[in-house]
Amino acid sequence: MAQNTTHLTRQRPLGSGFTAASTADEVLRGIDLSGTNVVVTGGHVGLGLETTRALSRAGASVTVGSRDPDRAASSLTCVERVEIARLDLLDPTSIDAFATRYVASDRPLHILVNNAGVMGGDLVRDARGYESQFATNHLGHFQLTRGLLPALRAAHGARVVNVSSGGHQLSDIRWDDPHFTTGYEGMLAYGQSKTANVLFAVELDRRWADDGIRGYAVHPGIAFGTALGPWITDDELRAMGILDDAGQPIIDPDRELKTPHQAASTSVFAATNPRLADVGGVYLKDNDIAPLNDPTPPVAFGTEPITLPGVAPHAVDPASARRLWDLSTRLLQPLR
Template sequence: MTSTPQQPLGSGLGPATTAAEAVAGLDLTGRTVIVTGGASGLGVETVRALRGAGAAVVVPARDTARAAGTLGGIGGVTVLPMDLADPASVDAFADRFLAGGTPLHALVNSAGIMAAPLTRDADGHESHFATNHLGHFRLTLRLWPALLRAEGARVVSVSSWGHRRSGIVWDDPDYAGRPYDPMDAYGQSKTANVLFAVELDRRGRSSGVRGFALHPGSIVTPLARHQDAASLRRMGVVDEDGTPVIDPSRNLKTPEQGAATSVWCAVSPRLDGLGGVYCENCDIAPLVPEGAERADGPGPAFGVLPYAVDPASARRLWEMSERMTGVSLD
């Protein structure tokens, strides 16, 4: 199987599509999906849509009591303990899931942090890179037997348009010797999410495991906890009163709209046999050159930058991640 072109399919859906609309008409009974970050922000709406279509959903969470309370109104969701920043916790969750023998039809890696102050995990890795990328890398590889068992599975990485803030700084991904910028650190981790999907798809497609990355849109959720009101106003995502701005044409979305592309990537039949691409607005996104401006207004063009889908960089990141985590598929 060859790689999928990074160009729109013409899915018929769009920026205003909701997660419920993305699964409309699908019966997911008998499918199991794990959603990291499933008890917060977009993750909640991702879980709601998947459960509404009949999927069995497992949500790993640091605070299981709080997660169960948040998801209690949805019903039928299994909440299990896991901390993405703690390798032992990730391993324990994976071992517990694998012991059940359940096939894993989709893994939606939705958890993340943004614009956090400089902190490090127990291994000394910068927190955005450790949580947003390395934690999900470890989890995915540890769950690989369950993905294979599904005989057709997808791994969905929730990235961001913020990937344009930074490529991978290969000689210092952990900010050991360069000045720390929280949004650049976030951007680097979001680029890593896309590159991970590219290489995962190359390695997994012959076994039926496909990889996707996506930009959900700009949505004010608890992800923005480290940014003050003035910063959010400058970004244009809230108005002068602090109310979220909703304008799907500019990728400013409700949580229900923001979760749509995650759900679409996880289960849409339109993506059967495809993979290794970055998506937005429930379609494969276009490839855009650095510095490209929008045709319909001011600001950078939407889409994915070439460095985030470069196959050689994807392979390099995978090998670096193996060294950093000590985990591999071999």
């Protein structure tokens, strides 16, 4: 029984002293990352770009994985100690190539931020027939993280940060049909992928903590232009209270509406804060460990931002986390 309720005790706020309005630079104040090696997927745009900039300013050397290295290079021209490597999370061969190159460089990897992702929209399948949000947001990062395991171990103290979302409350894992062979709904598929991000962090931490590798999942909040699907209309954004009548983004961190620099702060907090040194396998929000929500019905999407205070029980259930790890391994097995 104690093993099955570990997640109930872990999901307790630390009282970090930071808030929903804190920025990435504020949570890094006083932290020197000189000599620290970081990988950020999608680290050239949106939240990933803010994460890369902040970690670089603190002294880290950052490798950015991007499907379009030329575009990434143009975004990162003023960032110090950054390199770019091609990475397509829908292409297993690209993922293996990225991980192999990094491991062959003999650099320890202290921080891996699994940041890149897609959200909602029409049904898209990859070459394997897998639903693209689950394949990109979860399976691609699952394959990448396992490929980078030798470098993570070599750090003798590493952190893996999965960028999840409050959208995890939209859906548990659809164990019988994770690829939506029937009844596709874009936001349910997104919710499933974000639940997978959390469960992956839970099981990674259980399996790898003895190697000094800790896992975290974070909800960054909503940052206009970085976290929303292009298929959402301005009228819908106004109805959700995200845009004002003039079409300008509303900044209200207490309602999860943040600037990109505020939204990137929880990823940076999870990656660096000393108070997390002895705890992992947790979901964070607003620069602290989030509380566990009471079980609730699925959250409707399209009227207002998802503002439940913490993490849904289904996303931190240890039995589900092990089950997802096994499922993910099987889904990748034919390709390995």
